[in-house]
Each structure stands twice: as structure tokens, then as C-alpha cells.
Amino acid sequence: xxxxxxxxxxxxxxxxxxxxxxxxxxxxxxxxxxxxxxxxxxxxxxxxxxxxxxxxxxxxxxxxxxxxxxxxxxxxxxxxxxxxxxxxxxxxxxxxxxxxxxxxxxxxxxxxxxxxxxxxxxxxxxxxxxxxxxxxxxxxxxxxxxxxxxxxxxxxxxxxxxxxxxxxxxxxxxxxxxxxxxxxxxxxxxxxxxxxxxxxxxxxx
Numbered sequence: 001x002x003x004x005x006x007x008x009x010x011x012x013x014x015x016x017x018x019x020x021x022x023x024x025x026x027x028x029x030x031x032x033x034x035x036x037x038x039x040x041x042x043x044x045x046x047x048x049x050x051x052x053x054x055x056x057x058x059x060x061x062x063x064x065x066x067x068x069x070x071x072x073x074x075x076x077x078x079x080x081x082x083x084x085x086x087x088x089x090x091x092x093x094x095x096x097x098x099x100x101x102x103x104x105x106x107x108x109x110x111x112x113x114x115x116x117x118x119x120x121x122x123x124x125x126x127x128x129x130x131x132x133x134x135x136x137x138x139x140x141x142x143x144x145x146x147x148x149x150x151x152x153x154x155x156x157x158x159x160x161x162x163x164x165x166x167x168x169x170x171x172x173x174x175x176x177x178x179x180x181x182x183x184x185x186x187x188x189x190x191x192x193x194x195x196x197x198x199x200x201x202x203x204x205x
Contacts, residue, residue: 042062051068061078067087067088077093078094082116086100094108096112097112099116100118102120103120110129115132118134120136123138
């Protein structure tokens with residue numbers, strides 16, 4: 001069936017101002033914008049919140065309020081914001097301090113104290129960075145794994161020293177038991193010899 005040009009829509013080429021035919025736009029439509037990813041957003045303790053106790057987690061944490069207790073997120077990062085105030089111990093993969101901390105910091109990777117941050121406590125991490133202007137009072141241990149291994153070896157040596165008297169006592173008891181068994185065997189052999197029949201063989205004259 002024949003159709004008029006206006007019924008064919010955009011399938012027919014149009015003409016530009018120069019008189020040249022213009023091909024229809026056949027490019028695919030632009031993709032729809034994707035939703036922003038939220039997996040990297042840390043959990044947050046807001047400025048108006050206060051928490052007391054032990055906090056365990058499996059994600060990054062941002063503290064902007066008050067916290068009293070212990071934080072343990074060994075596989076993730078803890079950030080203390082500029083308004084954050086923590087009194088207690090923190091154990092994490094990485095720790096960034098922009099606020100105030102009174103307590104010990106233990107990180108598997110690194111501890112960073114910004115210029116606005118203050119720490120009153122000990123820091124244990126392989127890498128430690130203190131920005132100029134920050135406040136810090138305590139000690140820094142940048143070999144926690146080595147010290148921990150040495151402490152474990154020393155504990156084993158001390159345990160061995162404490163156990164040595166018990167081991168010697170057990171060895172002495174074993175020696176006495178073996179001596180008793182040996183005496184019993186000798187006594188049985190002697191009794192068997194006494195009770196054995198005596199055979200007399202006549203001598204031919």
C-alpha cells in the first residue's frame with residue numbers, strides 16, 4: 001500500500017540548508033545513569049550521638065560524636081572526625097585521627113594523626129604519621145608484630161622454666177617405678193629358682 005511521505009516519519013532522509021540529504025540518527029540512546037555506589041560509605045556516629053561500651057564491626061567507621069569503651073574493626077578503617085571524642089582503645093586495620101583520643105591505638109597497617117588531632121595514649125602500628133601541629137603524648141611502637149613474637153617466645157621459655165621441676169619430678173618417679181619393677185622381677189626369678197625340683201642323677205660306680 002502506498003503511503004504519503006508525512007506518514008513515513010523519520011525514516012525518510014531530510015534535507016539540510018545546503019540542499020544535501022541528511023541521514024536519520026540511528027545511534028543507540030545513551031545509557032541510563034547508574035546509581036551511586038554506597039559500599040564505600042563508612043558507618044557513622046554523628047556529632048549529636050554518644051555511645052558507651054564495646055563496638056564490633058565489619059565495615060569502615062567514622063566517629064564524629066562521643067565514644068567511651070572499645071572499638072574493634074580489625075579489617076577496616078576507623079576515622080575520628082574533627083568533632084569526635086573517644087576515650088578507650090581502638091583496634092583496626094588503619095586509624096585516622098582528626099579529633100581527640102584518650103586511649104591506646106592499635107592498627108595492623110598505619111595510624112595517621114592529622115594537624116587537628118590529639119592523642120593521649122600509646123600507638124602500635126607498622127607505620128605512624130604525625131602531622132605538624134597535632135598533639136601527642138605517649139609511646140610509639142612500630143614493630144608490634146616482632147615484639148609480640150618475642151614476647152610469645154619469652155612466655156614459652158618462662159613456662160618451660162616453671163615446668164622443669166615438674167618434668168624432673170616425673171622423670172624421677174619413672175626411674176623409681178622402673179627400679180621397683182626390676183626388683184619385683186628379680187624376686188620372682190629367685191622364688192622360681194627355689195621352688196624348682198632338684199633332679200639327682202646317680203653316678204655309676
